[in-house]
Amino acid sequence: MNSLFILASLIEPGIGLIFWTAVTFILLLVLLGKYAWKPILSAIKTREDGITKALASAESALNDMRELKSNNERILNEARNERDNLIKEARDAKDAIINEAKSKAQKDADRIIASAREQITNEKNAAVTELKNQVATLSIEIAEKILRSELSSDEKQKALVSNLMKDVNLN
Amino acid sequence: MVFALFFSFSLKISASEPTEHETEEQQAVVGHEEASAEKSKKGLDIAAIAFEHILDAHSWHLFGDGHDAVAIPLPVILKTDNGIVTFMSSEFHHDVHGTHVVEKNGLRFVNYEESIYLASETPNEHGQYLNIEKNDKGETTVLNPAPLDFSITKNVTQLFLSAIVLFLLFTSVAKAYKKQGVTSAPKGKQSFLEPLIVFVRDDLAKTNIGPNSEKFVPYLLTVFFLILINNIFGLIPFSANLTGNIAFTLVLSVGTFILTNINGNKHYWSHIFLPHAPKAIWPILIPIEVFGILTKPFALMIRLFANIAAGHIIIISLIGLIFIFESIYIAPVSVAFSLFIDILEVLVAFLQAYIFTMLTSLFIGAAVADPHDDGAHKNEDEHLAVKH
Numbered sequence: 001m002n003s004l005f006i007l008a009s010l011i012e013p014g015i016g017l018i019f020w021t022a023v024t025f026i027l028l029l030v031l032l033g034k035y036a037w038k039p040i041l042s043a044i045k046t047r048e049d050g051i052t053k054a055l056a057s058a059e060s061a062l063n064d065m066r067e068l069k070s071n072n073e074r075i076l077n078e079a080r081n082e083r084d085n086l087i088k089e090a091r092d093a094k095d096a097i098i099n100e101a102k103s104k105a106q107k108d109a110d111r112i113i114a115s116a117r118e119q120i121t122n123e124k125n126a127a128v129t130e131l132k133n134q135v136a137t138l139s140i141e142i143a144e145k146i147l148r149s150e151l152s153s154d155e156k157q158k159a160l161v162s163n164l165m166k167d168v169n170l171n
Numbered sequence: 172m173v174f175a176l177f178f179s180f181s182l183k184i185s186a187s188e189p190t191e192h193e194t195e196e197q198q199a200v201v202g203h204e205e206a207s208a209e210k211s212k213k214g215l216d217i218a219a220i221a222f223e224h225i226l227d228a229h230s231w232h233l234f235g236d237g238h239d240a241v242a243i244p245l246p247v248i249l250k251t252d253n254g255i256v257t258f259m260s261s262e263f264h265h266d267v268h269g270t271h272v273v274e275k276n277g278l279r280f281v282n283y284e285e286s287i288y289l290a291s292e293t294p295n296e297h298g299q300y301l302n303i304e305k306n307d308k309g310e311t312t313v314l315n316p317a318p319l320d321f322s323i324t325k326n327v328t329q330l331f332l333s334a335i336v337l338f339l340l341f342t343s344v345a346k347a348y349k350k351q352g353v354t355s356a357p358k359g360k361q362s363f364l365e366p367l368i369v370f371v372r373d374d375l376a377k378t379n380i381g382p383n384s385e386k387f388v389p390y391l392l393t394v395f396f397l398i399l400i401n402n403i404f405g406l407i408p409f410s411a412n413l414t415g416n417i418a419f420t421l422v423l424s425v426g427t428f429i430l431t432n433i434n435g436n437k438h439y440w441s442h443i444f445l446p447h448a449p450k451a452i453w454p455i456l457i458p459i460e461v462f463g464i465l466t467k468p469f470a471l472m473i474r475l476f477a478n479i480a481a482g483h484i485i486i487i488s489l490i491g492l493i494f495i496f497e498s499i500y501i502a503p504v505s506v507a508f509s510l511f512i513d514i515l516e517v518l519v520a521f522l523q524a525y526i527f528t529m530l531t532s533l534f535i536g537a538a539v540a541d542p543h544d545d546g547a548h549k550n551e552d553e554h555l556a557v558k559h
Contacts, residue, residue, distance in 0.1 A: 014324075014418050015319055017330075017419060019321055021422040025393075025423070035345060036342050036345045039348060041368070043349075
């Protein structure tokens, strides 16, 4: 046993192992390259591309959603404003209608009252006139009857004259 | 831990030389009292055991020693002057000292320290059919001619196994993608391996190479997982030390070297042969740059080999402490330390696979870098142009 001899063979590459390593290595390069590395690398690449694409599409979907949300908000705001406007307009219209109705009613009422008043006045006047006429008739009849009774005898005529004369004196 | 102890024990046994010493070594483990009695007779060469543990072998040794050793025989393939010779490693009858001759195709072979030589006609004084020369420094040289050894050794077997495991594992993962579709979350093996694949693709390839990294990703993935799986396999007791073998790392770094230089663009080569420096120092700079082309993959080769081999040597040395001190009481310390180193080695397994792949992609990145992309460099060029 000689260590120096073994040491020499340790750093001296053997032709057999060189040959078999070269053969195996080249075979392995070709076979692994064709049946392992090519499908594995392309699969990993496909997946990575897929992930990149998925991330990008997720990002764009998020953006779309954000846009959609802001759109929705804008539309909602517009709708809200429109509603407010509509309500306001309706309220105004209502007020206007009420006011108009009120003023119309007032006018009508005034007109009715006025005409009623006029009618009343007319009726009253007619009644008064009639009353006056009746009073006049009655007065004439009364006066006729009184005159008839008063002037039925001489004494009564004389008494009357004296009475009248008393009054005159009192005055 | 038990396995580690057992493994070191079996290695130690197989490392022992002549048969008369083997029994006493077994006794050294059984009880240290007998061993200490024999201490003067035999010292244990832990360094040799450690080196043998990390070296390649022609059979997959499991346990036992000498002729009783249990090992999985592996095919021996030799390229000789008489053509290709093949036989099973079991025909050496576990001999690694050149004492057993195997005759095939009219040629005679011996196995000496897991190297195969053509046997001499007659044995020497140690019974070895070899002509071994020792110089003054104690270095031995075997003078016998050696055939080219293309054997399916322990390391080659593990390489094949790891390649099959990798292929089955990743094709099943690929199938899972096909079956489950690409939109579903990864499951099981997929969820463990996908982050590693994506890590290599994004943090190693894309970061270091730049926009055209895609075509290098399959190469980087293969390198990363081949190193990683063999680093991890190497930590399993009874397994081979493939990534700690310089031949294996040599091939991988040559791959990096070739890939880097065939993809080198105009800018890369102009940086080497037309450096941005005064022409007077070009004779110094150009050789340095050219040398740099080679040193980069060379450093890759040494780094991986040395890191993995060193880890294995440390573990075997810590276990070896028990036999050096010849005391059972040192065992808890050895076991604790080797457990710690083992866990560290798991980290190193991932780290070295990462570093090798990262540096490979860095070198490729430097070779394919587009100077127009590099604003700083452009400014530097203009600055130099103004200076000239």
